[in-house]
Amino acid sequence: MTYPKRMALLMLLDCLLTMMSLLMGQLIVGNHLPMTPTRWILLFCVLVVGHYLMSFGYRLYKKAWAYASIGELVAILKIVTLSIVATSLVQWLFTHRLSLRFFAVTWMVQLFLIGTSRFLWRISRDTYIQGRKQKQRTLIIGAGSAGTMVARQLLNNKGAELQPMGFIDDDHKKQRLHFLGLPVLGGVAAIETIVEHYDVQNVVIAIPSLSRKKLNAIFQECLKTKAKTQIIPRLEDLVTGKVSVNQFRDVEVEDLLGRDPVELDMAKISDDVTGKTVLVTGAGGSIGSELCRQLSHFQPKRLVLLGHGENSIYSIEMELKDYCMKREIELVSVIADLQDRQRIEAVIATYRPHVIYHAAAHKHVPLMEANPEEAVKNNIIGTLNVARAASLSKVETFVLISSDKAVKPTSVMGATKRLAEMLIQHLDATSQTTFVAVRFGNVLGSRGSVIPLFKKQIEKGGPVTVTHPDMIRYFMTIPEASRLVIQAGALAKGGEIFILDMGEPVKIVDLAKNLIQLSGNQIEEIGITYTGVRPGEKLFEELLTEEEVHEEQIFPKIYIGKATGVYLPEIEQIIGGYAALDQTALKERLVQLANHKVSASLVSVSS
Incomplete structure (x- = not known):
């Protein structure tokens, strides 16, 4: 639908709803406020014109109601309130009488009708799209600002394949609360149980400031499940605007083995x-x-x-x-x-x-x-x-x-x-x-290093070759x-x-296991073969x-x-x-x- 047609439709709808709100206000108040046809038409015209002027001022007819949220609701509240106030002032100037009861009822009815008409648009669209597309149930780890931002993006992006169904957060103050209508289901230790109970297919780690050690601990809990684990982009990429918060990426071995960055002089x-x-x-x-x-x-x-x-x-x-x-x-x-x-x-x-x-x-x-x-x-x-x-x-x-x-x-x-x-x-x-x-x-990842070799072996279906089970490296x-x-x-x-x-040295065999699991494979499927220490190598450096x-x-x-x-x-x-x-x-x-x-x-x- 073109914009002019869409605006004309919304203006006609608002006109009808405004008429209904005045009629219902009169009906509920009864004979408390005598109303002649001329006076009623005057109030109707003033209320409709006031509503249109305020709507254009707050750009009500330019909003995408399929993605309406609290901001749009606040705009409707301001428009209805200001138009009712303007109409009551006009009545007082012409009749020197003012029925606060009538205008209060009319305000509530108009707010309800116009607000409902807009949000039904979003509800019907959500229901229609969700009915057409089966989304993957997604658990978000972190109920902070980044986590709620991820949830909002997924809820608003109807083309997304992920459907958020809850949060994981170790903060006891947040547990059992709801954010954006989604519950905080428990802490990190409960990930395995929650994934199984709610049939979760995807887990998104949404804590940009997470330390490497904590990330590793969370990832190990996620590995106990069959859900795919992803992470939001790195903090520096979010800050510089290279990527948006909903552009998830797979967890990489660098995330698990790297350390927290040091501030340089x-x-x-x-x-x-x-x-x-x-x-x-x-x-x-x-x-x-x-x-x-x-x-x-x-x-x-x-x-x-x-x-x-x-x-x-x-x-x-x-x-x-x-x-x-x-x-x-x-x-x-x-x-x-x-x-x-x-x-x-x-x-x-x-x-x-x-x-x-x-x-x-x-x-x-x-x-x-x-x-x-x-x-x-x-x-x-x-x-x-x-x-x-x-x-x-x-x-x-x-x-x-x-x-x-x-x-x-x-x-x-x-x-x-x-x-x-x-x-x-x-x-x-x-x-x-x-x-x-x-x-x-x-x-990690340098030319000739073990990680690119392991990745190639995993792509080929294995096995991954490790020289010795006790081989460790920094x-x-x-x-x-x-x-x-x-x-x-x-x-x-x-x-x-x-x-x-x-930092702490890492066993090469543990590195191999992490890479296998990060690739979405099972260790038993790929396999690990020990080939013996090569010439010149030491078990530890x-x-x-x-x-x-x-x-x-x-x-x-x-x-x-x-x-x-x-x-x-x-x-x-x-x-x-x-x-x-x-x-x-x-x-x-x-x-x-x-x-x-x-x-x-x-x-x-x-x-």
Whole structure:
């Protein structure tokens, strides 16, 4: 129906209902107010005209009554009240008599008739649509502002497939109350019972400020049921307007294993980054690309993306291009091989960065066991080339991205990362550049990590392969790791090895089980197979050796390790002669040196 036709229909309806309200008012009051035909017609005309004027003033005829709520009811109340008051004043001016009883009855009848006519529109539409479409019964966890917003959106969105039927909330003050007509049925501990009793098909977790630990506890309760569990978007996405509150998403492993975000020292980071040139090596990788995203928010003058793979560098360049252009950040993409010393020196001399984040590395443990020469070339020689070029160009700060596998390393990858740490500690003692390393564990979803592998195995129907039932690892989300790396760089004084607090370690088999259940499958259906520990792997990782332990945090979630020795002559021997060693001898030499199991003169470095 077109708008003019719709408005004409509503105006005619209001005219008839106004006439009925006057007649019923006269009928109920009786002879208390003598009414001549002329006087009655006058009151009717005044009341109808007053109603129309107020309706246009409050845009009553533009409201979508299929979605009417309290706001529309308040508007009707104001319109009817003001039109009745205006009509009573007209009667008093012409007759000097006023029947409050008559107008009170007329007001109540008119309010009831007009209000009912509008809300019957919504009720009939709701009944019609619900009769046509069978919706999934949905339980909302959280009866706060976000939860009630979700419920309102689902109730108003008639195209939604979910039908809210109640809330779950641990707040005892809310239990047994009704919000938007929906009851609070109990606390989190009662989820399994409530889902079964009310035949719930969907559960929506609607608490944006929920801690990761609490979310995990709620999710474990939801796993006891057969209902599909979803969660509202992340708080930052809601605040920035990227998504609306009713755009639910599946619970992800990052939600369960990640930790609550830490507030960064924005002023200190801005001093180091804003308005300056920043270079990121390995800018196309998981950590490197996220570093570039995070750094772009701090308004550097120039952001240099350096990498060896042209496709990955092109991808992050295209992602950041519009954002950097709007904020007048010069974005430079450089394709270069870290092992080409002259090329690296030329790049750094050309752009003269104030800060370098060295994220480029070979990090896959079994692959590096099979190719130790490449680990030496990339992780040691590549790091040395970039670090020396930084020193020559008097770069202010150089931040090495290291790994927990550098602690008591048993693998080639871990050993080369530990030797890279030693190199930058040595250079810090002999250079004007401030050199530091940042050490952390596995990042969720990074390339080559276990999570993408598990997801692919689950998609294929299983089984999921786990090396050992007791294998544990530390995990951190890519954005959190990148933010803390930037913060650690801002805290650098020189020679430190910063260690990021990785929280509690996670059993890989538990991670596999979570991923299977998050995908909507049963563990028994997919299955878990143990394949044995791979070459170079340890059952558990550490972030500090006994000699490095320094318990005090210098910033939330950031520790600093105590200074250790540097075997510079032996590292130089490996760099100069690794090609002459067979793979077995090279691996043994790397691991021995990284674990300080050689007799050599020790060059001390103080932090």
